[in-house]
Amino acid sequence: MTQTYSNTNLRKGKHLSYSERCQIAILKKESYSNRQIAKVLGRVPQTINNEISRGTITQLKRQIQNGKVYETYYSVYDADAGQAFYEKQRLNCGRHPKWAKTDAFIDWADDKMLNEKWSPDIVVGFARKHKLFDFPIIPGTTTLYQWIDRGIMKTKNIDLLEKLSRKIKTVRSSYRSNKRILGKSIEERPKEIETRETFGHWEIDTVIGNKTKSDAVLLTLAERQTRFEVILKLAGKDAQSVDQAIHSLKERAGDAFDQLFKTVTSDNGSEFAGLHEVLQNVADVYFSHPYASWERGTSENQHKLIRRFIPKGSPISEVSEKHILRIQRWMNGYPRKILGYATPYDMFAHAFKQERLADLPVNP
Known part of the structure; x- marks a missing residue:
């Protein structure tokens, strides 16, 4: 069979242009068949068939003969009609972004990030875990950051304090040894504490304000397994203030102190010089290597959350006890990705309850 039409040189993957549609209209007026038009334009015949079907309109023709008006309807391909249909279809092409479907998630996310100082990841993780919205309208964490960058959200990058202050840190391979060691090294700490398998192991540290000797400081204690935070305001950054705060904490905890505090890990700051003596016969105390803050990573991460409310350089003496308590409650009620978006x-509460149940005597 002789081939009169070859498709080896046809244009593929290209939509018809408006000029091609005008050519189709002209050729149809000259009584070209669809197959002939396809050959002239170098297109597949089915493309021409589809285009003519979509761009064909019905027109009315009036004739007056012997004083009477005769109306005739006929069909004709119109390039403008074909182009209009094409452009309308293009509007519906592609996947619509999630933010275009509803404002519900965006409004909720902005409220959490601006008013409650949640991070984008916590917003996404909490919404998914608790099924607050239909899953298709909840973006991923990376997408939410992109929405913020593009200005889709009310939240701006300047509102994400942790993002602005984040730096890539390199871990030193050796330790500086020109600082005293106050007690047992962190290297002696049991492995189950390092892996957070058990409850009751804390990291203690201080947060300073404007670096003046007269300014108050914050004493922070973070439970490693649950990320539960205790924040105490001290008159100064000295051993006596720390010792008094620990004594006060022991009185508040009462008989439960030894269940709550099994070990405490500190740095070698002079303010912790009396820590081992204060906690003697109650909890083991370990000290990290000098200038190795990454060994107390829980405290370091917790301090980033505190800095959302008390920026560096702000005098802590001017921060009220009530405000510090509000920060503590916010931190302990803040869902964490590392905890499966549960709160500290x-x-x-669950870990302490299990601890107390384990200490109950077994009935014979």
């Missing part, structure tokens, strides 16, 4: 408070 819930995890701490």
Whole structure:
């Protein structure tokens, strides 16, 4: 069979242009068949068939004969009609972004990030875990950051304090040895504490304000497994203030102190010189290597959250006890990705309950 039409040189993957549609209209007026038009334009015949079908309109023709008006309807391909249909279809092409479907998630996310100082990841993780919205309208964490960058959200990058202050840190391979060691090294700490398998192991540290000797400081204690935080305001950064705060904490905890505090890990700051003596016969105390803050990573990460409310350089003496308590409650009620988007408070309460149940005597 002789081939009169070859498709080896046809244009593929290209939509018809408006000029091609005008050519189709002209050729149809000259009584070209669809197959002939396809050959002239170098297109597949089915493309021409589809285009003519979509761009064909019905027109009315009036004739007056012997004083009477005769109306005739006929069909004709119109390039403008074909182009209009094409452009309308293009509007519906592609996947619509999630933010275009509804404002519900965006409004909720902005409220959490701006008013409650949640991070984008916590917003996404909490919404998914608790099924607050239909899953298709909840973006991923990376997408939410992109929405912020593009200005889709009310939240701006300047509102994400942790993002602005984040730096890539390199871990030193050796330790500086020109600082005293106050007690047992962190190297002697049991492995189950390092892996957070057990409850009751804390990291203690201080947060300073404007670096003046007269300014108050914050004493922070973070439970490693649950990320539960205790924040105490001290008159100064000295051993006596720390020792008094620990004594006060022991009185508040009462008989439960030894269940709550099994070990405490500190740095070698002079303010912790009396820590081993204060906690003697109650909890083991370990000290990290000098200038190795990454060994107390829980405290370091917790301090980033505190800095959302008390920026560096701000005098802590001017921060009220009530405000510090509000920060503590916010931190312990803040869902964490590392906890499966549960809150430190819930995890701490559950762990402490299990600890107390384990200490109950077994009935014979």
